[in-house]
Structures are given as C-alpha cells and as structure tokens.
Amino acid sequence: MDSEKRIKDLLLSSKISPELYLITEKVINKERITFDDGVLLFEKGELGFLGTLANYIREYKHGDTTYFNRNFHIEPTNLCVFDCKFCSYSRMIKEKEDGWVMTEQEILEIVKSYQDKPVTEVHVVGGVLPQLNLQFFCELLKKIKTLRPELHIKGYTAVELEYMFRKAKVSVKEGLQILKEHGLDSLPGGGSEIFHSEIRDQICKDKCTSEEWLEIHETAHSLGIPSNATILYGHIEKFEHRVDHMERLRNLQDKTGGFNTFIPLKFRNQGNQMSNIAEGTTIEDLRNYAVSRIYMDNFAHIKAYWPMIGRDTAQLSLSFGVDDIDGTIDDSTKIYSMAGAEEQNPTLTTQELVILIKQAGRKPIERDTVYNEIMDYSDFVFEDEEVEQPV
Numbered sequence: 044m045d046s047e048k049r050i051k052d053l054l055l056s057s058k059i060s061p062e063l064y065l066i067t068e069k070v071i072n073k074e075r076i077t078f079d080d081g082v083l084l085f086e087k088g089e090l091g092f093l094g095t096l097a098n099y100i101r102e103y104k105h106g107d108t109t110y111f112n113r114n115f116h117i118e119p120t121n122l123c124v125f126d127c128k129f130c131s132y133s134r135m136i137k138e139k140e141d142g143w144v145m146t147e148q149e150i151l152e153i154v155k156s157y158q159d160k161p162v163t164e165v166h167v168v169g170g171v172l173p174q175l176n177l178q179f180f181c182e183l184l185k186k187i188k189t190l191r192p193e194l195h196i197k198g199y200t201a202v203e204l205e206y207m208f209r210k211a212k213v214s215v216k217e218g219l220q221i222l223k224e225h226g227l228d229s230l231p232g233g234g235s236e237i238f239h240s241e242i243r244d245q246i247c248k249d250k251c252t253s254e255e256w257l258e259i260h261e262t263a264h265s266l267g268i269p270s271n272a273t274i275l276y277g278h279i280e281k282f283e284h285r286v287d288h289m290e291r292l293r294n295l296q297d298k299t300g301g302f303n304t305f306i307p308l309k310f311r312n313q314g315n316q317m318s319n320i321a322e323g324t325t326i327e328d329l330r331n332y333a334v335s336r337i338y339m340d341n342f343a344h345i346k347a348y349w350p351m352i353g354r355d356t357a358q359l360s361l362s363f364g365v366d367d368i369d370g371t372i373d374d375s376t377k378i379y380s381m382a383g384a385e386e387q388n389p390t391l392t393t394q395e396l397v398i399l400i401k402q403a404g405r406k407p408i409e410r411d412t413v414y415n416e417i418m419d420y421s422d423f424v425f426e427d428e429e430v431e432q433p434v
C-alpha cells in the first residue's frame with residue numbers, strides 16, 4: 044500500500060484547511076503534534092483524512108505486519124468493592140447471587156486445561172475483593188509458574204494493585220517487587236478509564252486515582268515490569284479529555300519507555316449505570332484509533348480489542364493505525380460480553396484470526412506479550428484450508 048504517495052497527494056490537494064495542513068506536515072516530518080493539534084484532529088479531521096495520516100504512521104512503523112497472540116483469560120471474581128458506573132461486570136456484594144469467586148484450585152484447573160494448547164500468555168483480571176489479597180495472588184502466581192514456567196503472566200490492573208498493596212500495608216514498589224518475585228511478568232492496561240478529574244469523578248470516583256494509576260505503572264517500569272495502557276472512550280468525555288488522557292500517557296512513556304501498547308476501549312452501554320448514554324458509531328471508533336496512532340508517537344503499538352468491537356471493525360481498524368488485534372480468546376472472558384460487546388462468545392481460532400488479517404491485506408504475525416515475533420503466518424497453509432489456485 045502506497046501510504047507515502049497518498050499522504051503527499053493529500054498535501055497537494057486543496058481539500059484540507061491550513062491548520063490540518065500544518066499537522067500533516069508534522070506527521071510527514073515525524074514531529075510530535077501538540078495537545079491543541081490532537082483536539083483539532085478530533086474536531087475537524089474527517090475519516091478519510093485521519094485514516095491517511097494514521098495509516099502512513101502505521102506503515103512506516105510496521106509495514107503490513109499485524110500482530111496477534113495466543114492467550115486466555117482468568118477472571119477470579121466478578122464481585123467488586125468498587126462501583127464504576129460503566130461496569131456491567133461487577134456484581135456488588137449485595138447482588139452476590141449473580142457473582143462468582145474462584146478458589147485457587149479452580150483457577151489452577153483452568154491453567155491445566157490449557158496444558159496442551161500453544162498459548163503463550165494468561166491474562167488475570169477481575170473484580171476487587173479483600174480476600175483476594177497479596178498473599179493469595181503470590182501463592183497463585185507461584186503455582187501457575189510451577190505448572191507452566193514459560194507462560195507469561197499478565198496480571199492485575201493498577202486498581203487491583205492499589206487496593207491489594209494498601210490492605211497489605213506495603214509500598215507500591217515493595218508490592219510490585221514481591222509479585223514479580225512470585226512470577227508476575229507484566230501489567231494489563233485496565234483501570235485508567237479517563238484520567239481527567241471532571242470525568243473520573245463522575246464515572247469511577249471510588250477507585251484508584253489517576254495519579255495512583257500512573258505511579259503504579261511508572262514504578263512497574265522502573266522494576267523492569269512492562270505494561271499496557273487503555274482509554275475508555277465514547278461516553279460522557281469530551282475530545283479534550285481524551286487528548287489529556289493520551290498526553291499523560293505519552294509523557295510517562297517519554298520517561299520510562301515501559302508501555303508495550305495503547306488500547307482504546309469503546310464504551311458499551313448494556314447492563315450498567317450508564318445505559319442511558321448512547322454508544323458511539325463505528326466511524327467514531329475508527330477516527331479514535333487514527334487520532335490515537337497519530338498522537339501516541341512514542342507507543343510502538345496500537346491494539347484493537349476485537350471481542351469488543353467485532354471482527355469487521357477490527358479488520359477496518361487495520362487501515363486506521365491499528366497494528367495488533369490481541370488474541371485468540373475463548374469464552375473465558377466475560378467482562379465485555381456482559382457490557383454488550385459485539386462478540387457474545389468471543390472465540391477465534393488461530394486460523395480464523397490469520398484469515399481475518401490476510402483478508403484485510405495485512406501480514407499476520409504471532410507475537411508474545413512483549414512483541415517478540417513467534418511465527419510469520421503469511422505463507423502458512425492450515426491443514427483444512429482451501430488454497431485459491433492461480434487462473
């Protein structure tokens with residue numbers, strides 16, 4: 044795809060305003076765009092324009108490569124002491140009848156059930172409960188590693204960690220060090236939502252603050268624990284809140300370089316306290332991926348979480364800055380299907396994921412959690428795959 048020619052044609056065309064022209068020049072010259080530029084892109088950038096810019100960046104960073112990984116999720120509980128207004132997943136303790144809390148044995152049984160499968164990562168995330176404390180998770184990490192030493196454990200959002208460390212009366216650094224010693228390899232990006240207090244105070248006032256979230260990730264990076272970052276967009280926030288969120292992450296990434304990927308998460312409105320808010324359109328999702336790619340110049344990867352947006356939008360997103368579509372998840376994840384995600388039963392086999400990427404004209408590469416290449420599937424033919432014969 045000649046993204047370079049397309050962006051130069053864009054500059055020569057009379058269709059873009061002088062302000063957008065200046066931003067386009069910055070992108071071509073690989074200069075950083077400002078906060079105001081980011082807001083302007085959201086306000087004035089139409090879909091085709093943003094796609095051209097984002098795809099240009101995506102292709103000079105990664106060419107056609109599109110990453111995926113083979114992982115599974117463990118959600119130890121859906122009970123939670125917090126009360127995030129957007130959460131469809133948590134059953135407050137008072138609604139306990141719909142809730143689950145897994146025992147250590149039940150969690151280990153899930154790990155064992157993947158023993159013969161070529162997964163490289165387990166993602167452990169869930170609600171926050173006092174009994175699921177630092178000691179419980181240390182034991183669990185140790186036992187998972189005993190069962191499967193090579194499995195990468197990506198676990199616990201900053202929200203879970205802040206609560207766990209506070210209750211255990213250890214500092215963030217001590218807590219993370221202890222978890223690392225027991226087998227924790229990286230942190231997922233959840234819990235960041237929207238950092239700006241005007242919004243955070245309305246949607247998730249009682250959980251860890253933005254400053255705490257950033258401190259936990261900064262400390263993790265300083266201890267050699269990489270992490271991801273997310274944004275929950277498309278609800279009551281304004282464009283400037285999205286850019287403020289990205290700005291804080293971009294600044295931290297300048298300092299530490301410890302983030303692997305940025306994952307925009309589309310707000311879904313079923314079964315939560317914000318159901319009165321309409322969900323955004325697919326066009327808004329694609330525009331948001333594109334601005335994320337343009338703004339987050341020091342993040343190597345932008346990930347689209349396909350169970351949330353569905354396979355079609357995931358394919359489209361690959362032309363709007365996204366270079367990673369996460370993993371071959373089975374129905375072990377419930378957070379999103381309960382919120383009304385596109386995929387009610389989010390399962391894609393490796394073969395389906397590879398075909399999905401190829402159909403979008405991209406090159407499927409299986410990665411590990413930290414983006415080491417495991418396998419190039421460009422020319423791989425699956426046993427039962429029908430290969431088109433040249434005419």
Ligand code: V47
Pocket residue numbers: 129130131132168230231232233234235236271272273274275306308309310311312313315348378382
């Ligand atoms: O922080 C909760 C989001 C997040 C809703 O790091 C919702 O690889 C939309 O962060 N509509 C947790 N989103 C999950 C998460 C994640 C997911 C996939 C990969 C990675 C990674 C991280 O889920 C929460 C919140 O932002 N969420 N409810 C909802 N109604």
Ligand code: SF4
Pocket residue numbers: 123124125126127130131132133169170171202247250
């Ligand atoms: Fe609890 Fe997480 Fe749901 Fe918030 S988003 S209520 S912290 S499970």
